[in-house]
Amino acid sequence: MSETAEAPGPVTIVETPIHLDYKFTPGVAQSRFLRALERGEITGQRCPKCQKVYVPPRGACSMCGVATDEEVKLSGKGTITTFCVTQIPSPGLVPPYVTAWIRLDGSDITSMFLIQECDPAEVRLGMRVEAVWVEESELVPDLGNIKYFRPIDEPDAEYETYKDYV
């Protein structure tokens, strides 16, 4: 006669909700970046040692471990260095949609944005794109000010110019 068949099994779920509040502050460098976005500008910061320009700036060069104080204003144009076409729905996005890593002109790091106003089949490495902003009246200190990037009428960038970022 087996008693184990009647023994209750292990408890598999215990609910112990955790809730902690934080007053998050982005820091000095990212505050400057967010204030620039509020003015409709994209800014980076240059490392005084290796000269790399970081966007968004984090206040330090993670390669050199030094503060990046010099502010650099960027044009908002860039080059697609790699991308992904998503076929499954995501909140607020209708498939197929394109997400791309973009090397903004004048920066040395890629950032991720949506690509719109074009057929996903047209998107390719080296494609030249520009930022599309919300209306001026809607500008806030938030990266959401940039709705997406769209293609511009420029020849594709040479592979050599972005090969280190693919």
Add this chain to the structure above:
Amino acid sequence: MKSFLRDVAIVASATFETPSEPSRNEVEMLLPVIHDALGQVGLSQGEIGFTVSGSSDYLQGYTFAFVGALDAVGAWPPIRESHLEMDGAFALAEAVAYLQEGHVDTALVYAFARPSRGDLDRTLSVQLDPYTVAPLWPDARGLAGLQAQAMRDSGRYGDVPDVTPTYVGDGVTAVILATGDRARELTKTPVWIRGIDHRIEAQMLGLRDLGSSASTKLAGEGAGATNIDEAYLHVLYPHQELLVKDALGLDRQPVNTAAGPMMVGGLERLATAAKSIAGTGKRAVATATSGACMQQNLVAVLEGAAA
């Protein structure tokens, strides 16, 4: 106590502390302090053999936050690195152990925290047993009150002071370690770590004798904390000074206590002790504590070679 395979000294340190840092993030607080410490002995980050830090992601409010802090050291070319979700003093103990291996001669230890961004008393509750204790949200100050009461009930301490509010402060500390001849090359006044040990007690508060600190006592024995001239104790509430002094048998020595920012205060004690005895020939004990009601304790014995 056993002797080290290689002698290790604190050769430089820097610290920054404020009740509440309004604008700089953790990396921005760390950068100048790490550069200050490196600069004192003319080292660049690239010359550091081992880097190790202590902090808590729960204080920062996002997971793997300590990885972001590496921006402050420049992890390129890739560095030898480690992190402890504990006070930076425990990171220093790891560095001392690492230096025994003999691959490298220098180490950078740093700790950082900005608890003013959250509710520290409540945040510390999540280090308790997640099924039966943490859901009750016992705050850190309340638990310290239980500890103070256990001390009163033991009748061993005379007057036990009341529990003060949990200290909330933001800050960072960086310490540079070096071995043997390298330490003597870098500074005329190395402060040798003659012993270091740390012990942990059970998590369940009901299992522990809160009226004494068995872990401090054992760590003190392990570190060889005898013939002490001065003491630098990490205590978060006034009654804990009595516990640590009792566990280490301190009676006549000058005692200097501080809480410091959570996860930073212990490393800061070691750094302050080293600064105070550098070049004096004196021997100091420094302690660090972490966890609810001093669950984990570290004891270090430092000796400032006479200049």
